[in-house]
Amino acid sequence: MSSTTRPAIRVLPEPPGLPAPLPEPAVEDLRLETVLGALSGPLRLSIVRRLLLEREEFDHPCGWFGFDRPKSSLTHHFKALREAGVLRQRQYGLERRSEVRVDDLNARFPGLLDLVADWDERPA
Amino acid sequence: MSSTTRPAIRVLPEPPGLPAPLPEPAVEDLRLETVLGALSGPLRLSIVRRLLLEREEFDHPCGWFGFDRPKSSLTHHFKALREAGVLRQRQYGLERRSEVRVDDLNARFPGLLDLVADWDERPA
Numbered sequence: 191m192s193s194t195t196r197p198a199i200r201v202l203p204e205p206p207g208l209p210a211p212l213p214e215p216a217v218e219d220l221r222l223e224t225v226l227g228a229l230s231g232p233l234r235l236s237i238v239r240r241l242l243l244e245r246e247e248f249d250h251p252c253g254w255f256g257f258d259r260p261k262s263s264l265t266h267h268f269k270a271l272r273e274a275g276v277l278r279q280r281q282y283g284l285e286r287r288s289e290v291r292v293d294d295l296n297a298r299f300p301g302l303l304d305l306v307a308d309w310d311e312r313p314a
Numbered sequence: 315m316s317s318t319t320r321p322a323i324r325v326l327p328e329p330p331g332l333p334a335p336l337p338e339p340a341v342e343d344l345r346l347e348t349v350l351g352a353l354s355g356p357l358r359l360s361i362v363r364r365l366l367l368e369r370e371e372f373d374h375p376c377g378w379f380g381f382d383r384p385k386s387s388l389t390h391h392f393k394a395l396r397e398a399g400v401l402r403q404r405q406y407g408l409e410r411r412s413e414v415r416v417d418d419l420n421a422r423f424p425g426l427l428d429l430v431a432d433w434d435e436r437p438a
Contacts, residue, residue, distance in 0.1 A: 222433045227354030232347050301425030309346045 197243045199307055201292060205248055209280040212272060217294040220275040225299065228274030233257070233267055235309050238276060241290045242307050249280060249287035321367045323431055325416060329372055333404040336396060341418040344399040349423065352398030357381070357391055359433050362400060365414045366431050373404060373411035 229235055240255060252264045268288055271277040276295065277288045295303055353359055364379060376388045392412055395401040400419065401412045419427055 222429060223354055223356050223359055226350045230347055230351030230354050235347055299429050302429060305346060305423050305426060 196307060199242045199292060199303060200245050202245065202248050208248075209282060212279045212281060212286075214272055214278060214291075215275040217275075217291075217297060220294065220298045222299060224274045225276060225295070225302070228271050228276050229306065231267075232311070233259070234271060235306055236311060237267065237271065237288075238290055238303075238306050239309055239311070241277075241288065242292070242303060245289070249278075249289040251285045251287050320431060323366045323416060323427060324369050326369065326372050332372075333406060336403045336405060336410075338396055338402060338415075339399040341399075341415075341421060344418065344422045346423060348398045349400060349419070349426070352395050352400050353430065355391075356435070357383070358395060359430055360435060361391065361395065361412075362414055362427075362430050363433055363435070365401075365412065366416070366427060369413070373402075373413040375409045375411050 229238065236257075237255065241250065252261070252268055255264075257264060265286075268277060268279065268286070272279045272288070275291060278291050279286050279288050290303070292303060353362065360381075361379065365374065376385070376392055379388075381388060389410075392401060392403065392410070396403045396412070399415060402415050403410055403412050414427070416427060
């Protein structure tokens with residue numbers, strides 16, 4: 191944990207009537223090597239960090255982040271994070287929204303999300 | 315932290331007269347995205363986990379691990395871990411030995427080494 195006063199990880203209640211999550215690994219099948227691999231890039235860390243600290247709604251579409259990247263590239267990164275078990279995604283009509291699997295990751299890898307939340311986003 | 319009684323991370327005193335470390339990033343230059351990337355494979359996690367929990371000497375050559383892999387492949391993995399800042403390596407004549415940078419990693423990424431120590435090495 192850093193000694194700076196970063197915002198807390200935001201946990202929001204699950205609203206009723208959500209679409210079913212897209213396919214994802216069960217919590218007991220999460221693998222540390224896979225999760226670390228999925229997180230090992232600045233864009234991936236930025237996605238997860240912003241969802242942790244800045245979420246305004248239960249889940250967010252990739253447009254919310256304002257990344258200056260092609261949508262196909264973003265879709266790939268979000269999918270990789272979902273398939274590793276870091277993000278949960280739901281399809282709302284044409285829009286796919288993401289949240290972080292905070293409870294599942296805290297249960298399996300305690301402290302990992304704090305490291306991501308404390309990540310210093312400055313360019314290397 | 316798992317609820318199982320895994321061994322503690324072993325910290326051994328630095329013996330006098332060590333060779334200088336091979337080139338490595340300074341503690342303040344460690345980057346989470348780089349460290350996570352370096353750790354994101356079962357062999358890499360196994361190397362670090364065994365050094366953390368099973369070390370018998372201050373540092374160990376790659377032969378100590380008994381991995382059934384070509385030496386060139388192992389050399390590559392150890393070097394990647396050193397260049398990311400996870401391992402410190404020293405050259406003893408013809409032999410290169412490794413230890414985990416426990417203090418540096420705990421200072422920058424608290425809890426990360428516990429996740430590695432708690433890693434469940436069963437095949438995915």
